[in-house]
Amino acid sequence: MRRPNIVFYFSDQQRFDTLGCCGQSLDVTPNLDTIAGEGVVFDNFYSCQPVCGPARACLQDGRYPSQTGCFTNGIALDFSRKHIADYFNEAGYDTAYVGKWHLASDSEKGIDYRTDAVPEERRAGYKHWMASDVLEFTSHGYNGYVFDGDCRRHDFIGYRADAINSFAVDYIHSCSADDPFFLFISQIEPHHQNDHGHYEGPDGSKSRFMDFHRPADLLPGAGDWEEEFPDYLGCCNRLDYNVGLIVDALKEKGLWDNTIFIYTSDHGSHFRTRNLEYKRSCHDASVHIPLVMTGPGISKGRRVAEMTSLIDIPATLLDFASIEIPDYFQGRSLKALAGGKHEDGRDDVFIQISESQIGRAIRTKDYKYSARASGDPWHECGSSVYYEDSLYDL
Numbered sequence: 001m002r003r004p005n006i007v008f009y010f011s012d013q014q015r016f017d018t019l020g021c022c023g024q025s026l027d028v029t030p031n032l033d034t035i036a037g038e039g040v041v042f043d044n045f046y047s048c049q050p051v052c053g054p055a056r057a058c059l060q061d062g063r064y065p066s067q068t069g070c071f072t073n074g075i076a077l078d079f080s081r082k083h084i085a086d087y088f089n090e091a092g093y094d095t096a097y098v099g100k101w102h103l104a105s106d107s108e109k110g111i112d113y114r115t116d117a118v119p120e121e122r123r124a125g126y127k128h129w130m131a132s133d134v135l136e137f138t139s140h141g142y143n144g145y146v147f148d149g150d151c152r153r154h155d156f157i158g159y160r161a162d163a164i165n166s167f168a169v170d171y172i173h174s175c176s177a178d179d180p181f182f183l184f185i186s187q188i189e190p191h192h193q194n195d196h197g198h199y200e201g202p203d204g205s206k207s208r209f210m211d212f213h214r215p216a217d218l219l220p221g222a223g224d225w226e227e228e229f230p231d232y233l234g235c236c237n238r239l240d241y242n243v244g245l246i247v248d249a250l251k252e253k254g255l256w257d258n259t260i261f262i263y264t265s266d267h268g269s270h271f272r273t274r275n276l277e278y279k280r281s282c283h284d285a286s287v288h289i290p291l292v293m294t295g296p297g298i299s300k301g302r303r304v305a306e307m308t309s310l311i312d313i314p315a316t317l318l319d320f321a322s323i324e325i326p327d328y329f330q331g332r333s334l335k336a337l338a339g340g341k342h343e344d345g346r347d348d349v350f351i352q353i354s355e356s357q358i359g360r361a362i363r364t365k366d367y368k369y370s371a372r373a374s375g376d377p378w379h380e381c382g383s384s385v386y387y388e389d390s391l392y393d394l
Contacts, residue, residue, distance in 0.1 A: 038292025201234020
């Protein structure tokens with residue numbers, strides 16, 4: 001049997017509790033809940049860096065932001081290094097990237113692809129390409145454009161998550177049953193739209209999800225969740241709808257039974273209740289994210305309680321493809337855990353924080369400890385001296 005296809009579905013700024021299988025009481029994620037029933041849910045999965053670009057760099061490089069150098073937004077990957085797509089390419093996989101990249105532009109060096117096509121040498125090895133470096137600069141909740149592998153602009157009409165997903169479906173329909181592929185789908189939803197200052201759910205979201213149950217961490221009168229949460233759930237619901245279309249396409253092509261499907265996000269959202277932004281803090285609202293996976297070799301209907309991290313994903317992706325994991329990767333593969341094997345569990349996860357502070361945090365099952373350093377969090381990624389910030393009994 002040939003090696004499995006791998007579809008990695010990546011959302012942006014999605015809290016753990018937005019999935020029904022993770023506690024959401026409204027019918028927001030029926031497709032992901034079905035996938036969870038056929039696979040595994042990781043209950044204690046956390047971001048290693050609650051900022052968009054740095055989290056994405058960790059996935060491509062396998063190291064923490066202080067090691068990649070991408071510790072804030074607007075810092076490009078080191079494209080002279082080897083990244084996960086390169087390993088897949090060498091192993092005979094076809095590789096494709098669709099959606100938001102956020103790793104080509106470099107503000108300090110005056111390199112700006114926010115509204116222009118990302119050149120091939122700044123795509124970290126992906127062979128097939130339909131993306132925008134900073135998708136919120138080339139689109140809104142409705143309408144926008146991305147660029148293909150030949151740097152040609154493709155305008156789309158309609159809800160953005162649908163359009164991005166349709167490009168991924170097109171790729172799946174182009175695939176052969178004889179050759180394995182690695183498809184990375186990077187949606188920007190449910191991230192707020194920067195230039196509008198709002199979460200932009202599909203039309204009707206406010207009325208459809210107005211009767212949501214307030215998460216315990218969101219206190220009345222704090223932040224903007226009271227206005228924004230229905231649209232936020234609307235974004236999550238539309239992502240789920242599109243996940244269903246991906247599954248349908250894989251089944252129609254006869255590929256589903258030999259495909260590893262993984263769904264997660266880069267970080268969560270605290271709706272401006274912890275600082276003036278939506279993430280960039282040690283709190284669980286910022287760092288506790290969903291992870292659901294299914295496919296050959298993965299247990300059915302199982303929940304994993306071990307502490308796991310986004311930094312584990314690069315090793316996991318390679319391991320599912322039977323590709324040797326580089327020694328410099330900082331995470332560990334979750335393949336064995338997903339398959340039902342009990343290993344010596346990690347007791348904690350490590351989190352780096354930037355832009356709001358030069359921060360570090362440790363999350364165990366019972367406690368959260370954070371520290372911060374003085375200095376410029378936009379230009380300094382670490383320090384030799386940290387000051388105790390907070391200790392939470394969870």
